[in-house]
Amino acid sequence: MSLLFESIDFEENPLYESIISDLALRKYSIVDHFFNDEEVVLLRDALLKTYEDDKFKKAAIGNRLNENVVKSIRGDLIFWMDETNAHTNEKLFFNKVNDFIGYLNKTCFLGILQKEFHYAIYPKGTFYRKHLDTFQNDDRRKLSLVCYLNEDGWQPEYGGELVLYLKEADKIIYPTPGKVVIFESQVIEHEVKPVQVERLSITGWLKTR
Numbered sequence: 001m002s003l004l005f006e007s008i009d010f011e012e013n014p015l016y017e018s019i020i021s022d023l024a025l026r027k028y029s030i031v032d033h034f035f036n037d038e039e040v041v042l043l044r045d046a047l048l049k050t051y052e053d054d055k056f057k058k059a060a061i062g063n064r065l066n067e068n069v070v071k072s073i074r075g076d077l078i079f080w081m082d083e084t085n086a087h088t089n090e091k092l093f094f095n096k097v098n099d100f101i102g103y104l105n106k107t108c109f110l111g112i113l114q115k116e117f118h119y120a121i122y123p124k125g126t127f128y129r130k131h132l133d134t135f136q137n138d139d140r141r142k143l144s145l146v147c148y149l150n151e152d153g154w155q156p157e158y159g160g161e162l163v164l165y166l167k168e169a170d171k172i173i174y175p176t177p178g179k180v181v182i183f184e185s186q187v188i189e190h191e192v193k194p195v196q197v198e199r200l201s202i203t204g205w206l207k208t209r
């Protein structure tokens with residue numbers, strides 16, 4: 001393996017390798033400090049600045065449903081990020097994600113050619129009911145990636161856990177700062193439990209075609 005890779009200017013990345021083997025083994029991976037404390041501060045600042053500029057909108061789930069139905073399914077506010085106009089702090093996010101995608105495409109033949117990311121704020125009392133990250137008539141989303149931007153010291157009683165529904169025991173994940181969760185979009189049903197404290201994140205998808 002490494003002989004071949006060395007000969008074509010490829011450096012093995014242990015973190016990425018562990019994510020890839022997690023995904024192969026159980027279809028999800030959790031990295032506690034994908035972003036370090038300083039990076040989280042910069043990304044949180046960028047999110048909050050965008051929020052102060054009044055750019056967030058109530059998240060939707062398809063155009064057939066009225067606002068009350070949507071509210072009973074998800075209550076987060078989102079803003080779609082624009083990589084081409086990303087400012088410095090956001091570039092830090094995209095640089096790291098693009099590096100990972102480059103590695104995936106060199107090693108896994110997933111053919112990730114597109115991506116989309118949004119900031120998300122879950123105000124107190126909101127949640128996102130159990131769902132799959134796929135749309136009807138569109139199977140381009142392959143991997144979901146969530147990155148938490150909360151302050152240090154997130155407490156279990158704040159709620160807002162991400163629950164992955166697995167065949168074995170369900171996996172409960174606390175949204176601690178810098179943590180990144182990656183999972184197979186078309187396979188893993190999941191839910192965001194009601195939050196007692198505002199919950200901040202970036203969520204997105206790595207897509208084919």
Ligand code: OGA
Nearest residue numbers: 128133146162192201203
């Ligand atoms: C989503 C989602 C999970 C999370 O936005 O589709 O499932 O932990 N987010 O925020």
Ligand code: MN
Nearest residue numbers: 131132133190
């Ligand atoms: Mn989801």
